[in-house]
Amino acid sequence: MRAVVQRVLEASVMVDGVSVGQIDKGCLVFLAIEKGDGDDQLDKMVRKVARLRIFPDDAGRMNLSVKEAGGALLVVSQFTLAADMKKGYRPSFGKAEQPELAEEMVKRFCTIITDEEGIVVEQGQFGADMKVHLVNDGPVTIWLDFPPISA
Numbered sequence: 329m330r331a332v333v334q335r336v337l338e339a340s341v342m343v344d345g346v347s348v349g350q351i352d353k354g355c356l357v358f359l360a361i362e363k364g365d366g367d368d369q370l371d372k373m374v375r376k377v378a379r380l381r382i383f384p385d386d387a388g389r390m391n392l393s394v395k396e397a398g399g400a401l402l403v404v405s406q407f408t409l410a411a412d413m414k415k416g417y418r419p420s421f422g423k424a425e426q427p428e429l430a431e432e433m434v435k436r437f438c439t440i441i442t443d444e445e446g447i448v449v450e451q452g453q454f455g456a457d458m459k460v461h462l463v464n465d466g467p468v469t470i471w472l473d474f475p476p477i478s479a
Contacts (some may be wrong), residue, residue, distance in 0.1 A: 329359070329360065329361055329362060329365045329369040329370065329372075329373050329433075329473075329474045329475075329476075330359075330360040330362065330409045330410065330471075330472065330473050330474075331357055331358060331359045331360070331373060331377060331409070331471075331472045331473075332357075332358040332406075332409065332469060332470070332471055332472075333355050333356070333357050333358075333377060333380060333382070333469070333470045333472065334355065334356045334357075334358075334462065334464055334467070334468065334469045334470075335354075335355055335382050335383065335464070335465045335466055335467070335468035335469075336351070336353070336354060336355065336356050336402075336462045336463055336464060336465055337352070337353055337463040337464075337465045338350075338351065338352050338353070338462070338463050339351055339354070339356040339402045339460070339461065339462040339463070340402070340460070340461045340462075341402065341404060341450075341451075341452040341453070341458050341459070341460050341461075342458065342459045342461070343452075343453045343456045343457070343458055343459075348451070348452060348453045348456075348458075349402050349403075349404075349450035349451050349452055349453075350402070350450060351399070351400040351401070351402045351448075351450050352399075352400070353397065353398065353399045353400075353465075354394050354397075354399030354400040354401055354402065354448075355377070355380075355382075355394050355399065355400075355401050355402070356401075356402045356404065356460070356462050357377060357401055357402065357403045357404065358404050358406040358409060359373075359403055359404070359405055359406065359409075359434055359437060360405075360406055360407055360408070360409030360410045360424065361405075361407075361410075361424070361425040361429070361430035361433045361434065362410050362423045362424060362425055362475070362476060363422075363423055363424070363425050363426075363476070364476030364477070365425060365433065365474075365476055366476070368474075368477070369474040369475075369476060370433060370436060370437060370440070372474045373437065373472065373474055374437060374440045374441055374444070374445070376472055376474075377401070377441065377472070378393065378394070378395065378441055378445040378447055379393050379445075380393060380394070380470060381393055382394075382468050382470065383396065383397035383399065384397075390468070394447060395445065395446060395447050400447065400448035400449065400450065401438075401441065401447055401448070401449045401450070402449075402450045402451070402452070403434065403437065403438050403449055403450070403451050403452065404451070404452035404458065404460060405430065405431070405434045405452060405454050405455075407421060407424040407425075407430065408421070410423040410424040410425075411423075427454075427455060430454075431454045431455070434451075434454060438451055
């Protein structure tokens with residue numbers, strides 16, 4: 329499981345000209361589910377994203393989580409993060425999980441963060457051609473990678 333987490337002042341996702349998800353201050357999370365990902369990777373990713381201390385405290389140090397900073401998450405499924413670029417110039421997506429399984433895991437990720445961590449979550453539309461708009465804050469961009477045990 330891979331994610332790119334970007335601290336944002338605002339972010340939104342549009343599908344066919346219609347807004348499907350939108351946040352003000354918080355994190356835009358691009359999330360990729362890979363073959364072999366299970367509960368272990370899901371739990372690690374949920375905890376890391378929810379507790380990532382990338383927001384400034386009163387002293388200006390990155391010391392607060394998104395919840396502590398009063399922010400929200402916009403989660404966008406992005407299978408292209410699973411790209412294998414070891415050979416050639418055309419990405420291979422053989423590591424990406426099958427769409428039905430990936431969609432279920434993305435939904436579980438969002439549900440757990442909302443229910444257990446108390447963070448507001450908006451989502452993109454799985455499998456759609458999405459237009460993502462964001463205003464980076466910092467910019468602060470963090471890459472997270474929790475590969476399957478078999479990887």
